[in-house]
Amino acid sequence: MAKFKTSARTLDLLGRQQIAGIPTAINELFKNAHDAYADFAEIDYLRSQKLFILRDNGLGMTEEDFETRWLTLGTESKVSSSAITLPPIDENKPLREITGEKGIGRLAIASIGSQVLVLSRAKSYNSLNNTVVALINWRIFELPGLSLDEIIIPLRNIQGGTLPDMTLINNMKNELVDTLKKIAKNKQALESIITSILDEILSFNINPSEIENSLPNPSLSLLKNGHGTHFYISPVNEMLDNDIDGDSNNTDATKIEKMLVGFTNTMTPCHPKPQIELAFRDYKTDNKTYKDIINKDYFFTPEDFYTADHHIEGMFDEYGQFKGKVTIYKEKEFQDHIINWNGNNFRKTTCGPFNIDFAYVQGKSSQTIIGQEDYNRIIAKCDKYGGIYIYKDNIRILPYGDSDYDFIDIEKNRTKSASFYFFSYRRMFGAINISKQYNSELKEKAGREGFIENKAYRQMREILKNFFIQLAADFFRDNGGPKSIFWRERRSEQEKIYKALEKREKQAKAKKEIFIKKLNKFFEDLSSGAISLKIQEILNNVAIELGGVIYVRDAEKASQKILDIEFSTREKIETYKQTIKLVQPRGFFLNKRVAEDYNSYLIEFEKLETNLFSKALEDLEELLNYYTSRLHIEISKRKRLELAVNQVSSDATKIASKKGKEANTAASEVKQRVKELANQLMIGLEDKIRTIKDEFKQLQINNSDDFNLVKERQRMENEILAEKEKATNALDSVLKQLDSFYWEQDDLGNIVTSEDITQALQEKVFDLEEKMINDVELSQLGQAVGIIHHEFSSTVNSIRDSIKDLKAWADVNEKLEGLYTNIRTNFEHLDGYLNMFTPLSRRLQRTKEEIPANDIRLYIADLFYPRFERHNIKLKHTKGFSKRSLYGFRSTFYPVFVNIIDNAIHWVKQINKNEEKFIKLHADDTGVYIANNGPIISIADYERIFTYGFSRKPKGRGMGLFISQEALKESGYKLYVVSPLEGCNVTFKIEKIENYDTQE
Structure with missing residues (x-):
């Protein structure tokens, strides 16, 4: 009697060769985890070790389950039948519909890698079983001429709550090796292939006991009361890297992303709660950092x-x-x-x-x-x-x-x-x-x-x-159809709005670029001294011109010459002042950074007005008085005053007249454009009416039984009404625009226009958006610190108790006093940083004290000593600094100094190697100074560097100075940038806030 014989290659044909690819195989394994009532199924792919680990915390398998289900081809038990035992279910969870019904899911593993270590611990009726361990090399099943019954799968049953050690795994490897050697005796033609498989088996040195502790999500562990199934697959098919990485030049989803993202429906509103959560952590390097490539947030x-x-x-x-x-x-x-x-x-x-x-x-x-x-x-x-x-x-x-x-x-x-x-x-x-x-x-x-x-x-x-x-x-x-009308009209309306905004943005962009260019030029000229040099040049030329008056013999002519020089000089100074004067821009709003620059500009321009331009006019007055006195020339002060007023009046009239003409021209253009638009729309309406009337002669009304009067009339009316709607809607829109154009006078007599209000609203919206983003980031930081605080609360309490114990020893042993102070300060330094984000009620109980500035210097010198040495930076201090002290919490002031010094090191180390590099600490009766000779801070950045998120440092977060300033403000101090100390390029100052309420 003849019988079917099952070739070992059947597994290869049913498994690896039937599954479309690795992503599909992984999807199938996730489905199996779902069917096993797992809450989690997670992958950790360690590229450097060529190790693929898939773990779930499902019901797992007993030894019997493993042999009768997992090692049985085409398992029927997932298909409902009265004659077949159904797979186990978790009675503590809602019933799950079976997703894998082909019985070949486990064979998909061969697509991922050629060798797998299986660990499974079953949970049944709230009891836990022993752990089943199996080792399979799939390449054995590819050998031709081999029957399934010739292959032995090493299988072990170990105590539950434990993991196999290398002794057990080596024992299982030896069992596989012995099986292969027996096969090799009968299959000499396959000797080279079998040798390759033997090498692969012997190189399998995966120790789950070592790996388990380094993996995330402890709930998946098989130790103690853990249950579920784990697969350790190695070596991994090299195609997996390609499926994960995809084409670097292509923005499309990779094969893994396409097949695994959205495993459960989490996108539609009111979607059912996922019964299983997945992760695929890709470790590209050995530093334990990974990316979850199927994170549901990407979907x-x-x-x-x-x-x-x-x-x-x-x-x-x-x-x-x-x-x-x-x-x-x-x-x-x-x-x-x-x-x-x-x-x-x-x-x-x-x-x-x-x-x-x-x-x-x-x-x-x-x-x-x-x-x-x-x-x-x-x-x-x-x-x-x-x-x-x-x-x-x-x-x-x-x-x-x-x-x-x-x-x-x-x-x-x-x-x-x-x-x-x-x-x-x-x-x-x-x-x-x-x-x-x-x-x-x-x-x-x-x-x-x-x-x-x-x-x-x-x-x-x-x-x-x-x-x-x-x-x-x-x-x-x-x-x-009629339901598409809303989409057409809304789309058309949106296109009009978009085009209008696009046009406005283009115009605004051009204006904004010019404005920013002028703003940057101002700060460049201010920093380089070009503005002062220009005024000085004008005054020098005045002195030369006045010197030439000496040679004018006629007193009347000499007097007029001096008046002309005065008039010309005042005009030159005013003209130059106007060239660097920037008026509040119109037609676009300033983002936060440019607005801060403009505010800095206004402050600096006001300083120039007082310290430079007014001073220049005073110097001009002195020069004029000097030469008129020297030349014994009498010049009427009334005449000089009259000339000055006439000059200002003339300039004001010219500018106002020019703007008036521009306004009249703009109004005329608007009037003409509205007139042309109305005319164009009326022509369109009249043409449509004439076209409709012209159709009358072509209509066969009396001689046609098919003519539908109602339908034809409705068509003609609709066409005319559509043209009318087009015209009236356009004109209504223009009228609304003209109605919104208005102005009014405020209490100070200034004219406020609709453009000013719109711009103010835009700036307010932008500021609110920026604030919202900053608040979100800060809240996230607060949440993160909250988690840290919770996780380390017991550790912190332990350290605090130990510090108290150490203090008792320090009180009776002077040698320990310095050590105690240093440990306590470092602890408060760390806690001060963390508690800056937590409610005041959760802060450490600290006391304010007079902190000698020299203590801060010693702390800084000790903390940054390695970096000072590495970058050849000197920490200098003055006698004034050593004599001063600051009143408050050490854990408030120390982090501020640390942050400023840390920033200073970053910038100072970049200057020329041959130049001396230093950071200088100084103090006087008004406050404490921290200076350095690093790159100069632009005047425009004096205020901006304390803004949250602003940083000139590559990859800087822009948080340090912001937090430092806020922390000092709470303690009654302010931190800001001042003019550099002598020999320095950058200077920060910590100064006590006047009339600050020190009560807690």
């Missing part, structure tokens, strides 16, 4: 749905008819919209009922109502992950969702006519939800390459193709 979220332009959700009933809600531009809702499908002659479908929920984003930024930042973010997601995903009982079915898999011809149709078919995968995201209960005829292929193309699948496909075509016709076509 679409319900917030993205709410942000999108359009939202469609509804149900396809058992007849294939759609009924649901369509929301256009987040404004117009069409409830209970119906799309019919007659492909099954209105009989019940085989595929069954299912629902759909997806969002859509307009392809052009000129047509979307989404803010630019959110639009760019969502479009970037759509480019990577856009598509319609299919979820069966909330578990994704592959490969649906991959935009390259065009199963309902979305992209194919779009290439024919984008305006007709409208939709694109790369602009939509959403889900089709099916279930085993209602859609049992939709069955997956064994290789997880979509559904088997049976009648049910073909029906669902045709239903969806019809749905998207009809949906486009109903809502998203220029010549669509």
Whole structure:
């Protein structure tokens, strides 16, 4: 009697060669973890060790389960049958529908790597079993001419709550080696292949006991009361790196991302809570840093749905008819919209009922109502992950969702006519939800390459193709039905707004660039002394010109000459002053940084007005008095005053007259443009009326039975009314714009225009946005520090108690006093930084004290000694500094000095190696100074460097000086930049705030 014999290569054919690729294999293993009622299934891929670890905390397997289920091909027990024992379930959790029904999921491991160590500990009826350990080399199953019964799988049963050690693993390796050697005796032709497999087995030196402690998420551990299944796969198929990294020149999602992101539905509003959470940590280096490449935050979220332009959700009933809600531009809702499908002659479908929920984003930024930042973010997601995903009982079915898999011809149709078919995968995201209960005829292929193309699948496909075509016709076509009118009008309105804003932004950008250029030029000239030199040059020329008056013999002419020189000089000074004077810009608003620069400019210009320009006029007066006295020339002061007033009046009249002409010209242009627009619109309306009337002669009214008077009249009326609406809407818009153009006078007599108000509002909005971003970052920091505080609270308490114990020893031993003070200060230094972000009620109990400045110097010298030595920087101090003290908490002042000195080292180390590098500490009766000879701080940055987020340091966070200033402010001190001390380029000053309330 003949019998079938099972070749070992059957496993290779059913497993590795049937699965589409590594991402699909991983997806299958995640499904198995889901079926095992795991809460977590996580991957840790250690590239340098070529080790792939997949762990779950599911129900696990007993030794019997492993042999009768895991090592049995095509396990039937996942398929419901009265004659078959069903797989175990966790009675403490909701029932899960089985997702893997082919019995080949475990064979997918061979796609990931050629060798696997399996650890599994079963949990059943709230009791825990021993841990099962198995070692498998998949390459053995590729050997030709080998039967399955010739291969032995090393299997061990060890005490639960423990992990196998290297002795056990080596023992299992030896068992595999012995099996191979027996095979080699009978298969001499395969000797070279078997030798290669033997080398691979012997090189497997994975020790779970060592690796376990270094992996995240302790809840997955099999130690103590842990349960679940772990796979240690090594060596790993080299294609895995390619699947993870993809093409560096391509922004598309990688194969791993396409297949594993969105394993459960977490994107649609009101989605069911995921029954399993996944992670895929990719360790590219040995420094224990990783990236979770399937983090759900990278995928679409319900917030993205709410942000999108359009939202469609509804149900396809058992007849294939759609009924649901369509929301256009987040404004117009069409409830209970119906799309019919007659492909099954209105009989019940085989595929069954299912629902759909997806969002859509307009392809052009000129047509979307989404803010630019959110639009760019969502479009970037759509480019990577856009598509319609299919979820069966909330578990994704592959490969649906991959935009390259065009199963309902979305992209194919779009290439024919984008305006007709409208939709694109790369602009939509959403889900089709099916279930085993209602859609049992939709069955997956064994290789997880979509559904088997049976009648049910073909029906669902045709239903969806019809749905998207009809949906486009109903809502998203220029010549669509009545429900598409809102989309057309809203889109057109958005395009107009976009174009207007774009035009305004271009004009504003040009003005802004000129303004910033002038602002930067001012600070450059101020820092280089060019402004002072220019005024001095004018005064020097005055002295030369006045010296020439000596040779004028006629007293009257000499007097007039001096008056002319005075007039000319005053004009030159005023002209130069106007060239560097920047007026508050109009037509664009200043962002925070430029606004700070402009405020700094106003402060510096006011200083120039007082210290330079007024002084120059005083010097001019002295020169004039000197020469008139020397030459014995009498000049009427009344005449000089009259000339000065006339000069100012003339200049003022010229400038005002020029601006008046510009205003009149602008008003005339607006008037002309409005007139032309109104005329153009009226011509369009008249032409439309004449065209309609001209059609009368072509109509066959009396001689035609088919003529429909009502329909024809309605068409003509609609065309005329549409043209009328176009004209009136345009003119209404212009009228609103003209109505909003106004001005009024404030209490001081200044004219405030609508442009000033708009600009002020824009600046306020920008400031609020900046503040919101900063507040979010600070709140995140606060949360992070809160976590640190919670995690280390016991440690902190222990250290605090130890410090108290040490103090008792220090009180009776003078040698320990310095050590105690140093430890206490360092501890308060660290705690001071952390508690800066926590409520005052949680701060350490500290006392204020007089802190000798010399203590701070010694602390700084000790802390930064290695860096001072490495960069050859000297820490200098004056006698004034040594004599002074600061009153407050050490843990407040020490971090401030540390931060400023740390910054100083960064900048000072960059100056010429041959120059002396130093940081200088000084103090006087007004405060303490911290100076250095590093690069000069621009005057424009004096205030800005204390702004949160601002930094000139590469990769700087812009937090240190901001936090230092805020911390000192709480203690009654202020920190700011002053003019550099002699020989220094940068100087910070800590100064006590006057009238500060010191009570706590």
